[in-house]
Amino acid sequence: MSEKVQKYYDEHVKNVKVDDTAASTPPVDKPLAVQRIPGKSLRVLFSGDSLTGGLYASSQATAFQWLMVDALKKSGPIEQMSSALSGGTTVEVSQKYTVPGGLDLAVVELGTNDKAKATPISDFRAAYVDLLNKITAGSPGVALVCAGVWEDVNGGPDALPYNNVISSECTARGGRFVNLTPIYKNPATIGPVGVPSFGGVSDNFHPNDTGHRAIADALLAQIKVG
Numbered sequence: 001m002s003e004k005v006q007k008y009y010d011e012h013v014k015n016v017k018v019d020d021t022a023a024s025t026p027p028v029d030k031p032l033a034v035q036r037i038p039g040k041s042l043r044v045l046f047s048g049d050s051l052t053g054g055l056y057a058s059s060q061a062t063a064f065q066w067l068m069v070d071a072l073k074k075s076g077p078i079e080q081m082s083s084a085l086s087g088g089t090t091v092e093v094s095q096k097y098t099v100p101g102g103l104d105l106a107v108v109e110l111g112t113n114d115k116a117k118a119t120p121i122s123d124f125r126a127a128y129v130d131l132l133n134k135i136t137a138g139s140p141g142v143a144l145v146c147a148g149v150w151e152d153v154n155g156g157p158d159a160l161p162y163n164n165v166i167s168s169e170c171t172a173r174g175g176r177f178v179n180l181t182p183i184y185k186n187p188a189t190i191g192p193v194g195v196p197s198f199g200g201v202s203d204n205f206h207p208n209d210t211g212h213r214a215i216a217d218a219l220l221a222q223i224k225v226g
Helices: 003-013 063-075 090-096 112-116 122-136 159-170 208-219
Strands: 033-036 043-046 077-086 107-109 142-149 177-178 223-225
Touching: 033 090, 033 112, 033 142, 043 063, 043 122, 063 077, 063 107, 063 142, 063 208, 077 208, 090 107, 107 122, 142 159, 159 177
Parallel strands: 033 223, 043 077, 043 107, 107 142, 142 177
Antiparallel strands: none
16 A cells, blocks of 8 residues: 555544444453363354455455454464355355354354345345354354444435344344444445455445454454453
Protein backbone atom coordinates (compact mmCIF):
# COMPACT_ATOMS: atom_id res chain seq x y z
CA MET A 1 0.00 0.00 0.00
CA SER A 2 1.34 3.44 -0.94
CA GLU A 3 2.26 6.00 1.69
CA LYS A 4 -0.60 8.24 0.53
CA VAL A 5 -3.22 5.50 0.83
CA GLN A 6 -1.85 4.38 4.20
CA LYS A 7 -2.10 7.95 5.49
CA TYR A 8 -5.71 8.15 4.28
CA TYR A 9 -6.59 4.94 6.10
CA ASP A 10 -4.83 6.06 9.26
CA GLU A 11 -6.72 9.36 9.29
CA HIS A 12 -10.18 8.29 8.10
CA VAL A 13 -10.57 4.58 8.89
CA LYS A 14 -8.09 3.08 11.29
CA ASN A 15 -8.42 5.73 13.98
CA VAL A 16 -12.19 6.07 13.88
CA LYS A 17 -13.57 5.00 17.24
CA VAL A 18 -16.44 2.51 17.33
CA ASP A 19 -19.19 3.02 19.89
CA ASP A 20 -18.94 -0.23 21.80
CA THR A 21 -22.55 -0.04 22.96
CA ALA A 22 -23.80 0.09 19.38
CA ALA A 23 -21.29 -2.01 17.51
CA SER A 24 -20.54 -5.06 19.60
CA THR A 25 -22.29 -8.21 20.66
CA PRO A 26 -22.03 -8.26 24.48
CA PRO A 27 -19.89 -11.08 25.87
CA VAL A 28 -21.80 -14.05 27.21
CA ASP A 29 -21.66 -14.71 30.93
CA LYS A 30 -19.60 -17.83 30.32
CA PRO A 31 -17.54 -17.80 27.11
CA LEU A 32 -16.84 -21.03 25.30
CA ALA A 33 -13.83 -22.85 26.69
CA VAL A 34 -11.20 -23.69 24.09
CA GLN A 35 -8.73 -26.14 25.59
CA ARG A 36 -5.12 -26.26 24.47
CA ILE A 37 -3.23 -29.55 24.48
CA PRO A 38 0.31 -28.98 25.75
CA GLY A 39 2.86 -29.18 22.97
CA LYS A 40 0.27 -28.97 20.17
CA SER A 41 -1.00 -26.13 18.02
CA LEU A 42 -4.57 -24.96 18.40
CA ARG A 43 -6.38 -26.05 15.23
CA VAL A 44 -8.69 -23.26 14.06
CA LEU A 45 -10.96 -23.22 11.00
CA PHE A 46 -12.40 -20.05 9.48
CA SER A 47 -15.22 -20.86 7.07
CA GLY A 48 -16.90 -17.99 5.26
CA ASP A 49 -17.15 -15.62 2.34
CA SER A 50 -15.35 -12.42 1.31
CA LEU A 51 -15.41 -11.04 4.85
CA THR A 52 -13.53 -14.09 6.10
CA GLY A 53 -11.14 -13.68 3.17
CA GLY A 54 -10.44 -10.10 4.29
CA LEU A 55 -11.65 -8.40 1.11
CA TYR A 56 -11.20 -4.62 1.20
CA ALA A 57 -9.43 -4.42 4.52
CA SER A 58 -6.38 -2.20 4.13
CA SER A 59 -4.23 -5.34 4.31
CA GLN A 60 -4.70 -9.01 5.06
CA ALA A 61 -3.23 -8.45 8.51
CA THR A 62 -6.06 -6.06 9.44
CA ALA A 63 -8.86 -8.46 8.42
CA PHE A 64 -10.83 -10.09 11.23
CA GLN A 65 -9.53 -13.62 10.58
CA TRP A 66 -5.92 -12.57 10.98
CA LEU A 67 -6.69 -10.25 13.89
CA MET A 68 -8.25 -13.22 15.66
CA VAL A 69 -5.25 -15.43 14.88
CA ASP A 70 -2.90 -12.77 16.26
CA ALA A 71 -4.93 -12.64 19.46
CA LEU A 72 -5.10 -16.42 19.79
CA LYS A 73 -1.35 -16.73 19.25
CA LYS A 74 -0.78 -14.97 22.55
CA SER A 75 -1.70 -18.20 24.32
CA GLY A 76 0.42 -20.43 22.07
CA PRO A 77 0.87 -21.70 18.50
CA ILE A 78 -2.03 -21.74 16.03
CA GLU A 79 -2.71 -23.94 13.02
CA GLN A 80 -4.85 -21.67 10.86
CA MET A 81 -7.16 -23.17 8.22
CA SER A 82 -9.35 -21.04 5.97
CA SER A 83 -12.26 -21.92 3.70
CA ALA A 84 -13.20 -18.51 2.34
CA LEU A 85 -15.06 -18.07 -0.96
CA SER A 86 -15.80 -14.53 -2.11
CA GLY A 87 -19.44 -14.34 -3.18
CA GLY A 88 -20.04 -17.88 -1.99
CA THR A 89 -23.26 -19.15 -0.50
CA THR A 90 -23.23 -21.70 2.30
CA VAL A 91 -23.77 -24.63 -0.04
CA GLU A 92 -21.05 -23.38 -2.42
CA VAL A 93 -18.49 -23.08 0.37
CA SER A 94 -19.48 -26.50 1.73
CA GLN A 95 -19.10 -28.09 -1.70
CA LYS A 96 -15.81 -26.40 -2.55
CA TYR A 97 -13.89 -27.14 0.63
CA THR A 98 -13.32 -30.30 2.62
CA VAL A 99 -13.86 -29.75 6.32
CA PRO A 100 -10.75 -30.81 8.27
CA GLY A 101 -11.07 -32.93 11.39
CA GLY A 102 -9.55 -32.55 14.82
CA LEU A 103 -10.52 -28.89 15.15
CA ASP A 104 -10.37 -27.05 18.45
CA LEU A 105 -12.24 -23.96 17.23
CA ALA A 106 -14.40 -23.24 14.18
CA VAL A 107 -15.50 -19.73 13.20
CA VAL A 108 -18.31 -19.77 10.63
CA GLU A 109 -19.25 -16.54 8.83
CA LEU A 110 -21.85 -17.43 6.20
CA GLY A 111 -25.34 -16.41 5.16
CA THR A 112 -24.66 -12.98 3.68
CA ASN A 113 -24.56 -14.23 0.11
CA ASP A 114 -27.49 -16.55 0.75
CA LYS A 115 -29.50 -13.49 1.71
CA ALA A 116 -28.13 -11.47 -1.20
CA LYS A 117 -29.11 -14.24 -3.64
CA ALA A 118 -32.46 -14.80 -1.91
CA THR A 119 -31.74 -18.43 -1.09
CA PRO A 120 -34.98 -19.91 0.28
CA ILE A 121 -34.77 -20.19 4.06
CA SER A 122 -35.44 -23.93 3.96
CA ASP A 123 -32.54 -24.41 1.53
CA PHE A 124 -30.28 -22.18 3.59
CA ARG A 125 -31.11 -24.09 6.76
CA ALA A 126 -30.37 -27.41 5.08
CA ALA A 127 -27.02 -26.16 3.78
CA TYR A 128 -26.07 -24.57 7.11
CA VAL A 129 -27.01 -27.70 9.05
CA ASP A 130 -25.00 -29.83 6.65
CA LEU A 131 -21.89 -27.68 7.12
CA LEU A 132 -22.16 -27.54 10.90
CA ASN A 133 -22.70 -31.31 11.01
CA LYS A 134 -19.54 -31.82 8.96
CA ILE A 135 -17.60 -29.65 11.39
CA THR A 136 -18.90 -31.28 14.56
CA ALA A 137 -18.74 -34.84 13.19
CA GLY A 138 -15.04 -34.55 12.46
CA SER A 139 -14.31 -32.58 15.60
CA PRO A 140 -16.41 -33.69 18.57
CA GLY A 141 -16.34 -31.03 21.26
CA VAL A 142 -15.17 -28.28 18.89
CA ALA A 143 -15.83 -24.74 20.08
CA LEU A 144 -18.18 -23.22 17.52
CA VAL A 145 -18.68 -19.49 16.94
CA CYS A 146 -21.12 -18.39 14.23
CA ALA A 147 -21.30 -14.86 12.84
CA GLY A 148 -24.60 -13.51 11.58
CA VAL A 149 -25.33 -11.86 8.25
CA TRP A 150 -23.43 -8.74 7.15
CA GLU A 151 -26.58 -7.19 5.85
CA ASP A 152 -27.51 -4.87 3.01
CA VAL A 153 -31.23 -4.75 2.32
CA ASN A 154 -31.49 -2.64 -0.87
CA GLY A 155 -34.81 -4.24 -1.73
CA GLY A 156 -33.55 -7.73 -0.96
CA PRO A 157 -34.77 -10.16 1.70
CA ASP A 158 -34.59 -9.29 5.36
CA ALA A 159 -31.61 -10.59 7.34
CA LEU A 160 -33.58 -11.70 10.39
CA PRO A 161 -34.77 -15.11 9.09
CA TYR A 162 -31.21 -15.98 8.06
CA ASN A 163 -29.84 -14.84 11.42
CA ASN A 164 -32.51 -16.89 13.18
CA VAL A 165 -31.30 -20.02 11.35
CA ILE A 166 -27.66 -19.28 12.17
CA SER A 167 -28.43 -18.59 15.82
CA SER A 168 -30.68 -21.59 16.40
CA GLU A 169 -28.49 -24.14 14.61
CA CYS A 170 -25.26 -22.86 16.15
CA THR A 171 -26.54 -22.73 19.71
CA ALA A 172 -28.18 -26.15 19.32
CA ARG A 173 -24.64 -27.50 18.92
CA GLY A 174 -23.33 -25.67 21.96
CA GLY A 175 -21.97 -22.78 19.91
CA ARG A 176 -22.24 -19.02 20.19
CA PHE A 177 -24.05 -16.71 17.77
CA VAL A 178 -22.65 -13.22 17.13
CA ASN A 179 -25.00 -10.67 15.59
CA LEU A 180 -23.10 -8.49 13.10
CA THR A 181 -26.03 -6.17 12.36
CA PRO A 182 -25.09 -3.53 15.01
CA ILE A 183 -21.57 -3.43 13.61
CA TYR A 184 -22.81 -3.14 10.03
CA LYS A 185 -25.15 -0.27 10.96
CA ASN A 186 -22.33 1.78 12.48
CA PRO A 187 -21.24 4.16 9.66
CA ALA A 188 -17.64 4.08 10.89
CA THR A 189 -17.26 0.42 9.91
CA ILE A 190 -17.72 0.73 6.13
CA GLY A 191 -15.94 2.83 3.48
CA PRO A 192 -14.68 5.16 2.30
CA VAL A 193 -15.43 4.04 -1.25
CA GLY A 194 -12.74 3.90 -3.90
CA VAL A 195 -9.61 3.35 -1.80
CA PRO A 196 -7.04 0.75 -2.93
CA SER A 197 -7.12 -2.08 -0.40
CA PHE A 198 -6.55 -5.79 0.07
CA GLY A 199 -8.19 -7.54 -2.88
CA GLY A 200 -9.15 -4.44 -4.82
CA VAL A 201 -10.77 -1.03 -4.45
CA SER A 202 -13.02 -0.53 -1.41
CA ASP A 203 -16.79 -0.35 -1.80
CA ASN A 204 -19.77 0.79 0.29
CA PHE A 205 -20.58 -2.65 1.66
CA HIS A 206 -17.57 -4.56 2.96
CA PRO A 207 -16.10 -3.68 6.36
CA ASN A 208 -13.08 -1.43 6.60
CA ASP A 209 -10.34 -1.88 9.20
CA THR A 210 -12.58 -0.51 11.93
CA GLY A 211 -15.31 -2.95 10.94
CA HIS A 212 -12.94 -5.90 10.86
CA ARG A 213 -11.58 -4.94 14.27
CA ALA A 214 -15.11 -4.78 15.70
CA ILE A 215 -15.99 -8.17 14.17
CA ALA A 216 -12.82 -9.76 15.55
CA ASP A 217 -13.46 -8.34 19.02
CA ALA A 218 -17.08 -9.53 19.03
CA LEU A 219 -16.08 -13.05 18.01
CA LEU A 220 -13.15 -13.24 20.42
CA ALA A 221 -15.41 -12.17 23.28
CA GLN A 222 -17.28 -15.47 22.90
CA ILE A 223 -14.30 -17.72 23.62
CA LYS A 224 -11.72 -18.26 26.33
CA VAL A 225 -8.59 -20.23 25.55
CA GLY A 226 -7.21 -22.25 28.42
